[in-house]
Amino acid sequence: MQNMPSILTPDFGLMFWMLLAFLVVFGLLAKFGFPTIVKAVEDRKNFIDESLKNAREANERLANIKVESEQILREAHEKQAQIIKEAMATRDNIINEAKGKAQTEGQQLLEDAKKQIAAEKENALADIRSQVADLSVQIAEKVIRRQLQNDDEQELYIQRILNDVK
């Protein structure tokens, strides 16, 4: 054993110090060194992963919102077109209705006017007739006063005239 070089023969003192030094450095690093570093790096990794996930989700949501807004816009356009179409139809209806109403009312007015005119004409005719009768009576009076002296003849004549008038 002692013919071998010293590096090949275990030495108890060196072994003791090596064990002590290694256990000291292991204890200190296992308590304050490596777990802290590893844990911090793993926490950071998890944080980055989560951030990436969140960003992806936000992006997806944003894309969804875009699609939705486009759909809403399209719907609004369609509704607008429909409303305009309806409004035009309503307008046409109203105009047509108004036209019809105006026509019937005009007709009515015309008829009323015609009736009135007819009545007035009748009245006027009656008036004229009575005046003509009066006039003729007066004329006849004058004529007769001069020609007819006897009452019988006169009476007869009047009767005849009356019948003619009638």
Added chain:
Amino acid sequence: MKHLRSIGLLVGILILTFSMTSCAVDKDKPIDIKEAVLGHMSDTYDWHITTWGGHHISFPLPVIVKHHEGNWEVFSSEKLEHGATYNGFYIDHERQGKIFEQGFDDRPWDFSITKNVVQIWINVFILLLVFIPCARWYKKHDLRQGAPKGFVGVIEVLVMSINNDVIKASIGEQNYRPFAPYLLTVFFFILVTNLMGLLPIFPGGANVTGNITITFVLAFLTFLITNFSGNREYWKEIFWPEVPVWMKCPVPLMPVIELSGIFTKPFSLMIRLFANMLAGHAIILSITCVIFVTYQVNAWVGTSLSAFSLVLILFMNCLELLVAFIQAYIFTMLSSVFIGLAHPEHHKKIIQ
């Protein structure tokens, strides 16, 4: 221009070094390469810096030994220099340069703060200095503030790659958490120790991971953790594996093989790290010795061969940088695999 200046500086340093070595080499005394290489790799009671003009410059370190009678002694390693004896203790260079007590043949209890012990504590200090402030950074900053930059960022990448690609991948998602601090500590301890061992001067240079005591402790810890954390499935697979009955019933062939596997796995961990680091140091030191050996022939041979060996040393050092990382990585990965094998449920789940 910049390159020209640095090349000039390099050549200047080369000439200076070579002229110094040619002065320093004692032409009459042959160099004992084996002694020089092994001496540089061995654990010593003092920290030798250099030898200048025949005088050793070194830090003395405390020696802590116990007399065979029973009382402890603490004194400076200076008192044992040059074969001196202090209170009956002396360094026996015939027997691995260890401390012995006069009149006794066996070693006394020896808890001396040797060069390797100092180096280990320096490495521990470096590890704490690197990781505790890094961990504090995370405490101070909210996770919403983002990832760290600069030094803390580099450490984070290293820690997380070992944690995720080695430990989590080998043990499995469910069970890896309790073992991660140990395995991370092992990885960075071996890495820092290997790298510090490549530094030629203080505060590095001690051959720590190329010493079997160190790798034994590390492998033994993995052995303990593997077998004490192993579940019923693991022990069943050792003593009653799913093989034809004749392979385990009259003669327990498979159980014996499996049982020896418990010990050969950490043993291979111990030998692999030790041999790799030892080999690297030995090659670099041997190529360095080429410089001194060739200068003994003459200055011309010395200078030309030294330039060659310098290139080789540079190459070996770069290779050792790589090996320092690879060996730390392999030790951690195999430890994780062994611990993962002691939790076999998740393997079954994958098969199902």
